[in-house]
Amino acid sequence: MEEYIKQKEIDMLKLLETLVNIDSGSNYKQGVDAVGHIITKLFSEIGFNMQKIENKEYGNHYVLTHHRCDQPEIIILAHLDTVFPMGTALDRPFSIIDGRAYGPGVADMKGSLVTLYFAMKALQRNHGNELSNVKIILNSDEEIGSPTSRELIEKESKNARYSLVMEPARKDGSIVSSRRGKGNYTLTIEGKAAHSGIEPEKGRSAIEELAHKIIQFYQLSDPEHGISVNVGVIEGGTSPNTIPDHAEATIDIRVKDASQAEELEEKMEEIVSSTEVKGTSIVFEGEMNRPPMEKTKKTQSLIRVIQEIGDKIGVEIVDTATGGGSDASFTAALGIATVDGLGPIGGNAHSDKEYIEIDSLVERTHLLAMIIKQLTLKKVKE
CATH class of the missing domain: 3.30.70.360 (Alpha-Beta Plaits)
Known part of the structure; x- marks a missing residue:
């Protein structure tokens, strides 16, 4: 599976460039919906069904489940919006400099949308049962506090056992185990x-x-x-x-x-x-x-699983706390084992210097796919 993902790096970068060059600030519905259309079309091509939640004020929200979906234990949260106003993509389009990709929303979280899709694509090619154990929520107002999607997230997550949240990994590669x-x-x-x-x-x-x-x-x-x-x-x-x-x-x-x-x-x-x-x-x-995303015993157990996977594939996993907010708080407050920061490694989010490390696209795609595979194996064994 790792070799297949490596072969897809150029395709990842092409998709990332397409997404970054679309303005999708939270208040620009047309742009957010354009990103949503691209992503959901790709998921439909690998067997996912889409439930579209129409939203008049902000972009539409989506719930994606595979056509073989059966009582999924894993909820994956990702968002389609950015903080940048219309015109930013034209003024500061996607670029690559010294192994880093730059552009509005490249880390938060268009790079994560890319890794999420290619992780699912790799699992689909592997012909496993993992896709039947996953439910994906794509919301369009995360950057302004998720005013129209919080209820959706809480409703769709209530039967989940694990929550994987696709905010970018920290600059040093750390995943996030708690938020204020x-x-x-x-x-x-x-x-x-x-x-x-x-x-x-x-x-x-x-x-x-x-x-x-x-x-x-x-x-x-x-x-x-x-x-x-x-x-x-x-x-x-x-x-x-x-x-x-x-x-x-x-x-x-x-x-x-x-x-x-x-x-x-x-x-x-x-x-x-x-x-x-x-x-x-x-x-x-x-x-x-x-609400606060607190590091519970359930979350600690999930982190240990992720660290064991990291050891097997040669990726050191360290977890950290952060003061910024994300939708991870909603699933954590429901008592679900929640880990955030599972996107590619990046930094300077919400600024004109926002970037991701290109090498981390393959690494974190592989990590995410292996996490989903391992959590599904646990379900089968239990």
């Missing part, structure tokens, strides 16, 4: 406008109140224990000589485990329960949109 949970919140302050020179005493500054709250929110951060609070965007005011009657902030929080999320939300609610500037009012909205 993520929440997004909006804090809106309403005050009273007045002329700052003629009658400032009649005003109630929304910005002043917001400033108090920002300081209090930052004091909730506890990096030592994996808790961070960041006020990323603030807006307010109309002119320098007007007491501002409106101000708003967006807040990002990260936590290591579910108990921290509950405690942190309670503290934030306490902060916004009263005002420092008399005459102002507060509206606080938001939620945890990704």
Whole structure:
């Protein structure tokens, strides 16, 4: 199987170039659907059935199962969208420099879509039963928190035993065993406008109140224990000589485990329960949109299986924790053994220097195929 995958490296690069050169930012439905059309057509050619979930606002989602699918234990999560706006692919198309492939979304996660497809193709050529043990979910809004696909992922994953998530491997080749949970919140302050020179005493500054709250929110951060609070965007005011009657902030929080999320939300609610500037009012909205992906005993067992496979094929596997979010959090929260970072090795995601290591396309395709094969053998033996 490894030799077959090696022979397909040029085909992998051709497909990768095609995908990277299609703009598919989360809010550009036409481009996301174009990527989805290419990928699902390829899967249909190797015996996969497609369930398309139409989406008016974002790209369509897809559930792929082989025509011989029988109570699959393995759920595979991958996404079709990127963070880049329309025009990026034209300005910065696919390129290869010194053994690395560059371009918008090349690592996150168009390279992973390529390795996923060719792993399935290699397994199909091998005439095993592995494809009957796999269900693939391709969603189109992962980069904006999966607002329309979370329910789909949770529904389709509920009977799975293993979850393999196709975010790229870290720069050093590590796979991901845990992620911090993520929440997004909006804090809106309403005050009273007045002329700052003629009658400032009649005003109630929304910005002043917001400033108090920002300081209090930052004091909730506890990096030592994996808790961070960041006020990323603030807006307010109309002119320098007007007491501002409106101000708003967006807040990002990260936590290591579910108990921290509950405690942190309670503290934030306490902060916004009263005002420092008399005459102002507060509206606080938001939620945890990704639970923490915790490294459970089930996940540790799955990692050991992957490491054993890595030893057999000559790939050293190390796992790591990361603060970024992914759909892995959803399956992990369901109690499913979940491992992320199973795509090719890459770095600088979401930037104009995003890349993948070309050599890792073959390596990680082979690794993924062998993981699926081994997990299916376990199912048969049990």
